[in-house]
Amino acid sequence: MSDPLRLAVAGLGTVGASLARIILERSDTTATLGKHSLKLQAVSARDATKDRGVDLAGIAWENDPIALAKRGDIDVFVELIGGSDGPALESVEAALRMGKSVVTANKALLAEHGNRLARLAEENGTEIAFEAAVAGGIPVIKTFREGLTGNQIERVFGILNGTCNYILTRMEDEGKPFEEILKDAQDLGYAEADPTFDIGGHDTAHKLALLTCLAFGTEISADDIYLEGIETVTLEDIRAADELGFRIKLLGVAQRTSTGVEQRVHPTMVPKSSPIARVSGVTNAVAVDTDLLGQSMFIGPGAGGNATASAVFADITDLARGDRVPTLGRNAEALKPYTRAQMRAHEGGYYIRLAVKDEVGMFARIARAMADANISLESIVQEASIGERRGDRQSQPDDVKTIVLITHQTTEAAIRKAVTVVEEDGGMVGAAQVIRIERLD
Amino acid sequence: MSDPLRLAVAGLGTVGASLARIILERSDTTATLGKHSLKLQAVSARDATKDRGVDLAGIAWENDPIALAKRGDIDVFVELIGGSDGPALESVEAALRMGKSVVTANKALLAEHGNRLARLAEENGTEIAFEAAVAGGIPVIKTFREGLTGNQIERVFGILNGTCNYILTRMEDEGKPFEEILKDAQDLGYAEADPTFDIGGHDTAHKLALLTCLAFGTEISADDIYLEGIETVTLEDIRAADELGFRIKLLGVAQRTSTGVEQRVHPTMVPKSSPIARVSGVTNAVAVDTDLLGQSMFIGPGAGGNATASAVFADITDLARGDRVPTLGRNAEALKPYTRAQMRAHEGGYYIRLAVKDEVGMFARIARAMADANISLESIVQEASIGERRGDRQSQPDDVKTIVLITHQTTEAAIRKAVTVVEEDGGMVGAAQVIRIERLD
Numbered sequence: 001m002s003d004p005l006r007l008a009v010a011g012l013g014t015v016g017a018s019l020a021r022i023i024l025e026r027s028d029t030t031a032t033l034g035k036h037s038l039k040l041q042a043v044s045a046r047d048a049t050k051d052r053g054v055d056l057a058g059i060a061w062e063n064d065p066i067a068l069a070k071r072g073d074i075d076v077f078v079e080l081i082g083g084s085d086g087p088a089l090e091s092v093e094a095a096l097r098m099g100k101s102v103v104t105a106n107k108a109l110l111a112e113h114g115n116r117l118a119r120l121a122e123e124n125g126t127e128i129a130f131e132a133a134v135a136g137g138i139p140v141i142k143t144f145r146e147g148l149t150g151n152q153i154e155r156v157f158g159i160l161n162g163t164c165n166y167i168l169t170r171m172e173d174e175g176k177p178f179e180e181i182l183k184d185a186q187d188l189g190y191a192e193a194d195p196t197f198d199i200g201g202h203d204t205a206h207k208l209a210l211l212t213c214l215a216f217g218t219e220i221s222a223d224d225i226y227l228e229g230i231e232t233v234t235l236e237d238i239r240a241a242d243e244l245g246f247r248i249k250l251l252g253v254a255q256r257t258s259t260g261v262e263q264r265v266h267p268t269m270v271p272k273s274s275p276i277a278r279v280s281g282v283t284n285a286v287a288v289d290t291d292l293l294g295q296s297m298f299i300g301p302g303a304g305g306n307a308t309a310s311a312v313f314a315d316i317t318d319l320a321r322g323d324r325v326p327t328l329g330r331n332a333e334a335l336k337p338y339t340r341a342q343m344r345a346h347e348g349g350y351y352i353r354l355a356v357k358d359e360v361g362m363f364a365r366i367a368r369a370m371a372d373a374n375i376s377l378e379s380i381v382q383e384a385s386i387g388e389r390r391g392d393r394q395s396q397p398d399d400v401k402t403i404v405l406i407t408h409q410t411t412e413a414a415i416r417k418a419v420t421v422v423e424e425d426g427g428m429v430g431a432a433q434v435i436r437i438e439r440l441d
Numbered sequence: 442m443s444d445p446l447r448l449a450v451a452g453l454g455t456v457g458a459s460l461a462r463i464i465l466e467r468s469d470t471t472a473t474l475g476k477h478s479l480k481l482q483a484v485s486a487r488d489a490t491k492d493r494g495v496d497l498a499g500i501a502w503e504n505d506p507i508a509l510a511k512r513g514d515i516d517v518f519v520e521l522i523g524g525s526d527g528p529a530l531e532s533v534e535a536a537l538r539m540g541k542s543v544v545t546a547n548k549a550l551l552a553e554h555g556n557r558l559a560r561l562a563e564e565n566g567t568e569i570a571f572e573a574a575v576a577g578g579i580p581v582i583k584t585f586r587e588g589l590t591g592n593q594i595e596r597v598f599g600i601l602n603g604t605c606n607y608i609l610t611r612m613e614d615e616g617k618p619f620e621e622i623l624k625d626a627q628d629l630g631y632a633e634a635d636p637t638f639d640i641g642g643h644d645t646a647h648k649l650a651l652l653t654c655l656a657f658g659t660e661i662s663a664d665d666i667y668l669e670g671i672e673t674v675t676l677e678d679i680r681a682a683d684e685l686g687f688r689i690k691l692l693g694v695a696q697r698t699s700t701g702v703e704q705r706v707h708p709t710m711v712p713k714s715s716p717i718a719r720v721s722g723v724t725n726a727v728a729v730d731t732d733l734l735g736q737s738m739f740i741g742p743g744a745g746g747n748a749t750a751s752a753v754f755a756d757i758t759d760l761a762r763g764d765r766v767p768t769l770g771r772n773a774e775a776l777k778p779y780t781r782a783q784m785r786a787h788e789g790g791y792y793i794r795l796a797v798k799d800e801v802g803m804f805a806r807i808a809r810a811m812a813d814a815n816i817s818l819e820s821i822v823q824e825a826s827i828g829e830r831r832g833d834r835q836s837q838p839d840d841v842k843t844i845v846l847i848t849h850q851t852t853e854a855a856i857r858k859a860v861t862v863v864e865e866d867g868g869m870v871g872a873a874q875v876i877r878i879e880r881l882d
Contacts, residue, residue, distance in 0.1 A: 033770070142583060149758040150755065290751070
């Protein structure tokens with residue numbers, strides 16, 4: 001056995017403390033895994049006096065993560081500070097410039113600066129490992145960077161944010177509206193005080209951007225993602241979905257198309273019979289369609305101190321074995337520029353919910369708008385049958401009817417055109433609700 | 442970029458031909474993945490004249506795989522011959538003795554000779570990669586050898602044989618008996634002419650033995666697996682399971698217990714609501730419970746030329762990157778001897794189906810036998826309600842009743858004792874059917 005691999009951990013929150021514990025308590029077994037044993041050499045965090053349930057006596061302490069990254073006696077810099085800029089970015093850059101390997105759980109950092117950091121790593125003969133950045137403890141980054149190398153990937157999709165899936169699952173199970181479940185999730189610690197980043201789909205988008213890069217060999221392009229959050233999903237939608245054989249999930253989807261790679265994050269109707277529809281609560285899932293393998297799916301905990309630390313630790317083990325994978329799966333110069341597919345060209349089925357005045361001919365005018373846009377309808381359901389069995393027609397006035405349409409395969413452009421016509425008709429009350437249906441075989 | 446990694450492929454069946462195609466056609470893209478590009482240097486197969494849909498002009502041919510393994514101009518020997526002994530074993534040994542890396546899809550070879558081959562590899566400074574040996578193209582070996590290194594694993598379970606899952610799925614979907622579906626599966630190529638190896642659970646056992654070794658850090662012990670095949674599962678069981686909220690799957694399960702590691706392969710009742718219950722047809726799934734990560738599951742195609750070649754190719758990419766993992770996840774001397782947990786000590790719920798004469802007091806005697814063995818019952822269902830709605834009570838004579846019991850958590854020893862008492866009662870017609878229920882949270 002050669003010299004131990006000397007580790008520096010910056011950030012001792014839930015994940016950092018859990019990681020320190022694993023390194024210290026499991027060094028005996030992990031010494032048998034590879035070339036190098038592991039040594040926790042130095043740490044940094046804001047408060048040196050806080051009790052973190054792990055004995056850090058004898059381990060060097062730095063107040064400044066950048067000083068930690070620059071220490072001459074460390075081989076690997078583990079960044080668990082968080083945030084896409086500031087100390088996280090500066091310390092990672094410092095470590096890479098010194099040729100240290102970097103391990104991070106920071107999706108925001110990589111979504112925003114990953115292309116540049118990957119090149120910086122390569123220039124300095126080192127690399128960044130980031131298993132914990134997507135889907136928590138599930139080894140999906142390893143799967144994409146190493147396990148699917150021979151495949152041409154057609155589509156990646158997943159439930160990448162536990163908070164959103166938790167809220168949607170509870171809305172469905174308990175029949176309570178978004179605001180009420182969100183408030184409860186905040187009280188229980190499943191949602192942040194400011195939930196925008198999760199609820200609005202931004203966190204999912206960051207993770208999707210990383211998966212897209214690995215799956216399609218393109219540069220990371222987190223700004224080119226079509227984005228809708230779950231805040232507009234109503235109980236009515238969830239009930240209509242249920243009656244029509246669907247569940248609503250916030251999916252991140254990246255898909256090869258003839259004009260480029262489509263990246264989108266939005267509430268999505270998935271058939272109840274599909275495996276991803278069964279993924280409930282805070283659980284994450286990533287599925288991939290490839291030419292050789294067909295479809296595979298990976299399900300597991302997407303967050304939590306121990307689950308995240310498990311992924312960080314696996315990255316460290318790879319380094320201890322001497323295993324080195326290019327940061328973004330390929331040498332940086334081999335990454336292609338990202339070409340955004342136009343969302344208007346997106347093809348798929350759609351769910352459209354319309355609140356309309358109870359007028360003679362309304363139905364015919366809606367059907368005509370769809371036909372004019374060349375949209376073929378799979379089903380039309382009137383309010384009478386939606387939620388009827390539950391006897392909970394909510395607060396809609398008597399002279400307003402709800403109509404739900406499910407379309408066959410069509411384009412986003414056609415839908416937008418038809419919906420505009422319907423909205424301008426004058427018979428509508430409020431805006432149309434449009435939710436995309438994802439094709440799952 | 443250093444010199445190319447020179448590959449030898451022994452065996453050009455479906456998987457070998459697909460692999461050769463991937464190596465030849467995708468060398469441009471794969472050159473960007475790591476340190477070395479790939480070169481298909483030499484192949485061997487039985488028939489040099491057969492058209493395999495891939496152009497092997499300019500690639501050296503050997504009739505003898507052992508001669509192929511010994512060539513001085515190859516770096517990696519890919520064994521796709523099959524069989525646990527004979528040319529597969531001899532050529533792998535020859536390659537390892539020459540210090541070549543070996544990649545194989547051969548579960549039988551490793552289940553039977555893996556401990557010795559892993560040591561042989563280590564003595565010669567090399568290693569064996571075998572992603573394709575378990576669950577086809579799903580990267581589960583990578584997950585266990587590399588992705589879960591910090592975790593203590595409590596249980597591994599999975600649907601590891603596509604043929605069995607295909608038959609059980611069709612029995613359930615079509616309501617046709619085992620023999621009829623098996624015959625059809627044979628006609629369609631989903632089952633072998635001699636199906637014993639799949640149906641009897643032996644193939645599942647080989648794969649489980651490899652997962653157990655990687656998960657628990659113990660030597661491979663394929664002979665220490667409790668084994669029941671699916672040939673005894675009847676339509677009656679499938680229907681009763683359905684009414685009671687279960688599906689029947691052939692699972693391989695390895696579980697840490699106080700007396701050792703339990704390894705078992707048997708038809709298993711899983712709750713319909715569990716994700717693994719939704720895995721249908723030839724699809725495979727592997728789930729793992731660990732202390733840090735909780736439960737994760739990996740689902741995908743378990744067989745097929747392209748899917749298997751995808752896994753073999755990923756192993757080759759790892760080698761091209763210079764990544765080396767000890768064959769069985771740990772250095773050979775670190776593997777613990779396998780200690781078999783006694784099956785009689787197995788704890789779980791049970792499904793028991795009894796055909797009994799329609800006599801007064803029969804019910805009471807069965808309940809008494811269970812109570813005497815300290816078995817607490819969750820439910821007792823009489824024939825009247827089983828399959829009643831379908832009006833298909835099959836061929837049972839009128840004076841024979843079917844009784845189905847579902848027990849709470851108990852032990853295998855208690856069940857065997859109680860079933861013996863019931864079978865010796867004289868009121869039984871035929872033997873009792875006992876199917877274990879797997880606890881899934």
